[in-house]
Amino acid sequence: MRVEISTKRIYSDFVKKVEEINGQTLPPCYQCGKCSAGCPMSFAMELLPNQIIRLVQLGLEEDIAKSNTIWICASCITCSLRCPRGVDLARVMEALRLITMRKNIDHVKISEIPQETIAELPQLAMVGGFRKLTA
Amino acid sequence: MLKRIGVFICHCGLNIAGTVDVKRVVETIKDYPGVVHAESYIYMCSDPGQDLVRRAIREKGLDGVVMANCSPSMHEKTFRNVVAKEGLNPYFCEVANIREHCSWPHEHEKELATKKALLIIETTIEKLKRNMELTPMVVPLHKRALVIGGGIAGMQAALDIASAGYEVIIVEKLPTIGGHAIQLAGTFPTLNRVPCLMAPRMAEIASHPKIKLYTCAEVEDISGYVGNFAVKIKTKPSYINEERCNNCELCLGECPVTLPAEFDRGLSQRKAIYLTPREAIPQKLLIDPGSCLHFNGNECHACEEICPTKAIDFLQQETIAEEVVGAIVVATGYEIWDKMNVPEYASDPDVIDGLQFERILSPSGPTGGEIRRPSDGKVPKEVVFISCVGSRDPEHGFTYCSRVCCMYIAKQAVLYSRTVPEGQAYVFYMDIRSDSKGYEEFVKRAVEEERVLYLRGRVSKVFRDGDKIKVWGSDTLSGKSIEIAADLVILATAMTPSEGAKELARKLNVTVDALGFLTEAHPKLRPVETLTTGIYLAGTAQWPRDIPDTISSSSGAASKVISLFSRKELLHEPTVAWPDEEVCSGCGICASICAYHAIEIDPKRRVARVNEAVCEGCGACIAACPSGAMRQKNWTAMQFFEMLDVATGAYV
Incomplete structure (x- = not known):
């Protein structure tokens, strides 16, 4: 599908929200890919970390929502430390998770977790599964 | 005939010695007839190497020297100077090229290479034996320069040469100087307004006592050689009597x-x-x-x-002026590729080229500095830039990168964003080439401060959709196919050589590449010279360049001219052709074949006459002469026969 890029999209409420929560604008990212190159979890991600940033730059919220990336992110902040442009990608991931959760969208569906697993899971893991590292 | 010849074999590190058995060469060649001394050394061109040659000349009383080393274009001059210091005529030193002609191409055939090196040295000895004492010719030097093209390149070269105290003639095809630079709205990365940049220089040229300006003029014909070019300049009439015209309009x-x-x-x-x-x-x-x-x-x-002053004069005619100059700077500049070459981009009035947008951005442009699109005068709110239109596209345009587009797009996007703060600029690009001082930072500022959105990919289609122009492209970074509904589309079309540059190059006897850009004498070491001595290159006539690079190359060309003019006189190689008038029948074949126009037929005596100052000693006339009348100094038929005898001795 061809997507229409316009000022409406690249300055959408979604983009503004991401920038507001993570505390910095995103144009500095020049898509070198170093974040994805060093990400220890990228093997399990449907979209690479740099692609997530690109999609935010283009305002393509739906594509981010469809992928598992922000939930696979372990918030190890390797990407943030290595970024040559000073983009704190771990914070961007966090912002994206927050935005999703504020819409009451759960990544983990409790009803789909087998009873036995729930019985064995520590409560902390349950909370973590819901909220990741979000405040 | 020389009888006491010394042979010096250079190892050139392992360049020669790694392939050619230099020891064996020394042992063999020292017994060759006429040779009284032979030795080898790791680097003959080094100071100790040169000392070996000088000492041998002194101690062994050598009357000629064969240097077996690299190509004569590298070190012939070096060693001729060395023998001259010991009192020998420099033309009693010859180079046997056993590197480019032997060790390099035969790296894997050591035995054959050694044999070939010996043959090359022996043939050179045979040539040297019959060399004559020669002295370089002195040719007069007219210390005035011709600059062809009055754009920013030609202006810089002219000002540099004139400020060194030499007269300069500028020939400009258009009615005014300033070239494309005065069409620009601003410069990158400093965003200077162009009038502040150009006006003082143009005024300086117009009033400079050493600069003579021909506008509406073209070089009609050129003859002669370095120091002595005769130039015919054709000036088109303006049909206005400038003394009478009071510009009442x-x-x-x-x-x-x-x-x-x-x-x-x-x-x-x-x-x-x-x-x-x-x-x-x-x-x-x-x-x-x-x-x-x-x-x-x-x-x-x-x-x-x-006209109240009767200034219109329909009868004005073209005039031809003749000037004699010593050096020429070619600064014929560029054109940009016509957008009509790309049918899928170009059929819309709101799809414009980069120079058109410069005019729209310019305070003195057609819209008075307000950004309005050509079709309906609306202020465009979504503007799309497309880079590499014709550049890096061998299937539709050219293979090369036009070098300036990335930066002028960033500049235009910034100027646009500042003039239309609510507008959005998009740039489709393949790579962002921002390779000079402050350029990368400028592009980053465009992205961060003006929020220009860069999309990585070529555009596939541009088409009209009502009030908008739909641009279909791709963002390869996200893998998304993209559509933008734009109000204005700007094409960064390729930079090409200016019209007529090829024809001018033919008149000047300088070479152009397949694209029509003028060719430098050496891509690394002689970037502002041409292979024709006395003719230099400045600016975009040679290759796409931005303003600072153009200024550098123009000042480089000017410094070459100034260094030429700082000499008292010019020396010319004496190994030129001469006709044996007893034999010459005046058939004129030599004159027609000479690439340098150095030969004419004496109309009265019906014999060929060589202008020695123009002759480059290429030998074409000698090969062409049906009666064998044409000869060349130190390249006589006798020398060739002796060389061939040696070279082919083993095969007959």
Whole structure:
């Protein structure tokens, strides 16, 4: 599908929200890919970390929502430390998770977790599964 | 005949010695007839190596020297100077090229290479034996320069040469100097306004006592050689008596012909009689005979009738001026590729090229500095830039990168964003090439401060959709196919050599590449010279360049001219052709074959006459002469026969 890029999209409420929560604008990212190159979890991600940033730059919220990336992110902040442009990608991931959760969208569906697993899971893991590292 | 020859074999590190058995060569060659000394050394061109040669000349009383080393284009001069220091005539030193002609191409055939090195040295010894004592010729040097092209490159070269105290003649095809630079709205990365940049320089040229300016002029013909070029300059008439014209501009209102103005690249209109652009120098009125009704079979005298000072003169004729100069700087500049070459981009009035957008951005442009699109004068809110239109596209345009587009797009996007703060600029690009001082930072500022959105990918289609122009492209970074509904599309079309540059190059006897850019003498070491001595290159006539690179290359060319002019006189190689007048029948085949126009036939005596100062000693006339009358100094038939005897001895 061809997507229409316009000022409406690249300055959408979604983009503004991401920038507001993570505390910095995103144009500095020049898509070198170093974040994805060093990400220890990228093997399990449907979209690479740099692609997530690109999609935010283009305002393509739906594509981010469809992928598992922000939930696979372990918030190890390797990407943030290595970024040559000073983009704190771990914070961007966090912002994206927050935005999703504020819409009451759960990544983990409790009803789909087998009873036995729930019985064995520590409560902390349950909370973590819901909220990741979000405040 | 030389009888006491020394042979010096260079190892060139392992370049030669790694392939050729230099020890064996020394052992063999020292017994060759006429050779009284042979030795080898790791680097003959080094100081100790040169000392070996000098000592041997002194101690062994050598009368000739064969240097077996690299190509004569590298070190012939070095070693000729060495033997001259010991009192020998420099032409008693010859180079046997056993590197480029032997060790390099035969790296894997050591035995054969050694044999070939010996043969090369032996043939050179045979040539040297029959060399004559020669002295370089002194040719006169006219310390005036011709600069072809009055754009920013030609202006810089002219100012540099003139400020060194030499006269300069500028020939400019258009009515004004300033070239494309005065069309620009601003510069990157400093965003200087162009009038502040150009106006003082143009004024300096117009008033400089050492600079003579020909506008509406072209080089009609050129002959001669370094130090002595005779140039014919054709000046087209303006059809205005400039002494009478008081620039009242009444004629402009009367002229019935209206056509697109070239300076604004068709975005404004002018009359057949028109005033040169405000940005340019000189400011004057002129009639364009191509569109003027009077010159196209009509009886129109509208301008003539209204003119209160009777300044219109339809009878003016072309004039030819003759000038003699010592050096030439070619600064013929560039054109940009016509957008019409890309049908899928170009059929819309709101799809414009980069120079057109410069005019729209310019405070003195067709819209008075307000950014309005050509079709309906609306302020465009979504603007798309497309880079590499024709560049890096061998299937539709050219293989090369035009070098300036990435940066001027960033500049235009910034100027646009500042003028239309609510507008958005998009740039489709393949790579962002920002490879000079402050350039990368400038692009980053465009992205971060002006929020120009860069999309990585070529555009596939541009088409009209009502009020909008739909741009279909791709963002390869996200893998998304993209559509933008734009109000204005700007194409960064390729930079190409200016029209007529090829033809001029032919007149000047300098080479152009397949694209029509002028070729330098050496891509690394002689970037501002041509292979024709005395002719130099400046600016974009040679290759796409931005303003600082153009200024550097122009100052480089000017410094070459100044260093040439700082000499008292010029020396010319004496190994030139000469006709044996007893044998020459005056058939003229030599004259027609000479690439340097060095030969003419004496009309009275019917024999060939060689202009020794022009002859480059290539030997073409000697090979062509049907009667064997043409000879060359130190390359006689006898020398060739002796060399061939040695070279082919093993095979006959």
